[in-house]
Amino acid sequence: MVCKECGSYNAENLSVCKECGAKLRDDDTSSNSVEQATANEEGRPARDFVKPPAWPKSAFAGAPEKPAGSASASAPVPSGSFRPTIPPRAAATPTCPHCGKPVLSDAPFCAYCGQRVAGEAPAAVPVPVPTRPAAKPAAVQPSRPSYAATDFDDEDDDDYEADDEEDYRPAKASKRPGKLARHQEDDFDEYDEDDEEYDDEYDDEMPAKRGKGTTILFWGLIALLLALIVVFGLYIARKNFDGDVGKMFSSIGTIFNKGNSDDLNAADPSSTTDPNSQMYTATITESTDAATNEVWYDIDIVAPTGSAIRVVTDATLTQDTVKVPANDRIVLHIPRDVFMPNAPVDSETVTLQPNIQAISPDGQTMQVAVPAITVTVPVLSMTVTEPMGGTVNATFDNSPIAIIGQVNNYDGEIAVYVNDEQVYVDSTGMFTASYTPKQVAAVQTLPTALPEATTDPSVTPDPAASTSPDATTEDVTATEEPLVDETAATDTLPTGSTETITIEARKNNCVTARTVITVEPYVMQTMSFTIDNDLKSLSSDSGSVTITGTCTPGAVITGKSASPDVTFGEATVSDTGTFSMLVTIAKVGGFDISLEGKLQGYYDGTANAIVERPPTVSSSSFKKAAADIAKNMDKIKSGATTSGDFVVTGRITEIISTDPYTIFRVQISEGVEVIVYNRSAKSTINSSDLKEKKQVAGTLKGLYTDGVTPVLWGWFIWNK
Missing domain, CATH: 2.40.50.140 (Nucleic acid-binding proteins)
Structure with a gap:
């Protein structure tokens, strides 16, 4: 609502202008409103046009009327538009001393708090306010009569003023057109807020969009379903179609496309009952003789009447040919052993394929299609007690290897073979045999001979030996290391290929019991050879030195020296491997000796030492x-x-x-x-x-x- 006095915009519920305090409604306007409300209450439509407002002559009752032409009359007003006349503001705007709101200079009461302000408003610092170019300078307003606070506002006005005081704060004259535009924008904002509320209500009714986790769960379930379908399909193919997936799909296609009919039980039109198609075929039924517990086969053969049916087998038959008597059919009653392989087998499950031929009356030989038979045969067993384990070592001279074993559940028909050579089996199933390795041990030259230790530095000098005086004493205790080395070497090594001993228990139509033993070629052993003498025991001024030590039991020990003044006695070797040998030294001096041990199956062992005979003269x-x-x-x-x-x-x-x-x-x-x-x-x-x-x-x-x-x-x- 626009104030008729100052042109300020006010809320519709205000009765006085919040800028100048002038009444915004006349009494006739209120009466018109009452009449219109009365008419509406009586049920008649309110069709009366709104009467033009009676603009007040002054800002408040008792105020002197403005002289005619005091408003700006020189500013042209465009036709068809309303532009109220806005008087220029005073140099300083007084404020209410109680609430601080701006008040009119001649207003006795504050339009906001209703307190009396006459004579109490503090003097404000004059603020120059530019005036609009088109407006004339306003005359000083005459003092207005006082009026009561109730004439300005009612209870509703206080509520609206509190909410809208910022929107309706007094503005400068030059800013009023912009304020008008802002009020228009606020009106549009109210419509936008209503639209947004409507959109929010509409959005609440719409279902919420699924999240990313829901999408992943959905596709995960799809993948799991496909995997289950694949696994189930493979299971069906393996169980009913021997694992052939193509055959399974072909069977499914046959079910849905059989005869281009929707009836799955409809007969295949391509299949017809042709007696000639069943000719030269057979079916087999198994039966067991209760008296002998022997298995028999009843073979139902379809062949032309008068044809000769012949059973081809390695078994001995009293009659192998029979004729079809009548009705193009004959049933043969044949024991199962006729079709057995009649030889030892390697698998417990054996598939038999009967070989039956039909010779037609015109002399043609036709092969009868007989289904294969699967039978289970007994499994033989035996125990080999010697050699124990799956490996045996050959001896140095390839002596025979003893073989001893027992056939379990021996029935007199089981034969035992050692490398395909049959051996004797007694009535209890015990068998004995021997095997001689055929690989003769060979020798090869060593790339380098193993070193031989010696106590003679003239042979193997030690350039890094210590020259410390502490190590040059001549006295040697009995705990010193012997002047020997226990190396044992020759220039040959045996070589040989690995052999096997295959022991089998065989019986026709039974699974063969088999034991395989690996024969490792003989490996040359290293002889243990040491001399236990210390330095003092290797020296004798009498010329007799006894060499003692240990070696492999059974070895033969000999000694040699480059000097003819040194001779050796016969070595004595005990069962534990200890030995002793007498060495005689004929003249004064130090002499190198070498002892050598030999034993079949061992490398020769050698040990070197120095014996001496010191002088007895001064x-x-x-x-x-x-x-x-x-x-x-x-x-x-x-x-x-x-x-x-x-x-x-x-x-x-x-x-x-x-x-x-x-x-x-x-x-x-x-x-x-x-x-x-x-x-x-x-x-x-x-x-x-x-x-x-x-x-x-x-x-x-x-x-x-x-x-x-x-x-x-x-x-x-x-x-x-």
Whole structure:
């Protein structure tokens, strides 16, 4: 509703303008409304046009009337449009001291809270407000008479004002056209809100859209159903169509397309009863003789009358041919054994295919279609007690392998074969036999011979040996390692292919009992061979040394040495493998010996050691009798001199080894050296003796590994 005084927009329920306080309705308007309501109550339609409002002359009762032409009359008004005259605002807008709302400058009461504001409103700071170009400056409003608060509003007005006070806040004159447009937009917004409420109600009635989980569950159930259909189809095909899926679908298609008829029980029009189609066919019925418990077959054969029916079999028959007497049919009563294979079988289930021929009266031979028969045959069993297990090892000389066993439930018709050779079976089912391996053990050359240990550093020197003085003492306890190595080797190895022994219990029309034994070729064994002597027991000034040790029981032990001054006695080997052998040393010196053990089926075992016979004379006597090695160097290197006692004088340049002997190098002169084994009972050599000049008296042992340097078994050592 537009105020007729100031042109402000007000709510329809307001009776006075909230901007200027002027009444918005006249008394005749109220009476018209009452008359219209009365007419409506009487049932008559209200067809009267709304009367034009009686615009008030002043803002409130008792206010002086505005002089004519005080409104802006110079601004042109377009025809057909309403544009109220809006007076310019005062320089400052007073506010209510109680609620802070704007009030008219001449209003005694607040239009919002109803409190008296005359003379109590605080002075406001003047705010310049631009005026519209077309409006004339408004004259100062004369003071208006006071009026009561009830003349402005009623109870409903308070409620609406509280809700709409922000929408109807006073605006500047220049903003009123925009405010009018905003009110129009608000009207459209109300229609939009109604539409949205209607859409929400419509949406509530629509079913909710399924979620993603529901879709996955739906397709999962479809996949499960298809999988069940496939599994069930495969089960039907395997059970009724031998696993042939194509045959199953073909059968289903035949059911639905048989004769292009909807009747599944209708006969196949392609099948006709033709007597000639059943000719030369047969059916079989099994029966058992209650007296003998023998199985018989009744074979119903369809063949032309007068035809000769012949049973083809390996069994002996009293009559194998019979004629069809009449009605193109004959039934033969034949025992089952006639069609059995009459030979040992390998499966408990046997399929029999009777071979029956029909010779027609005109001489044609026709094969009778007889269905196959499936029978179950007995299974034989036996127990092999020797050899035990599924593998047996051949002996070194391929001696025969004993075979002993028992046939279970022996009935006198069961035969036992060893590698297809029948063996004897007694009345209890016991059988004995033997098998001789045919593979002879072969030998092959080893790629490299196994090393032989020795206590002679001239043969296997130890360049990394320690030169510590603590390791150069001459005293050796009985707990020292023996001067031997337990290696045993030859240059051959046996080879041979694997053989099998097949033992079978056979009977016609029975499952064969079979045992297969693998014969492994003989594998050469390694002989156990050790010498238990320590250093002291290998040395004797009397010249007799007893060698003791252990070896494989039954071995034969022999000894040998490169020196003719060493001889060996006969070795004695006990049942536990311990042995002893006497060694005699004829002259002073150190000598290499080698013991060898032999046993059939074993590699030869060898062990090396050094035995010695020290001198019994004094050191001065030995030195006086010894020759100068420097003067005999050429003969020793050439091999002309291989033994004898010598004296060497020179500087120690190197300690080669300290275990079990101290071995050092003595330089006689430039380019002339001697290797010395220290066997002195009094003197020791260690690292402190390097570069020292020594004199050594000993026995020539031979040449060093380089083949040119003499080796001296030193008995006495002096400082020079």
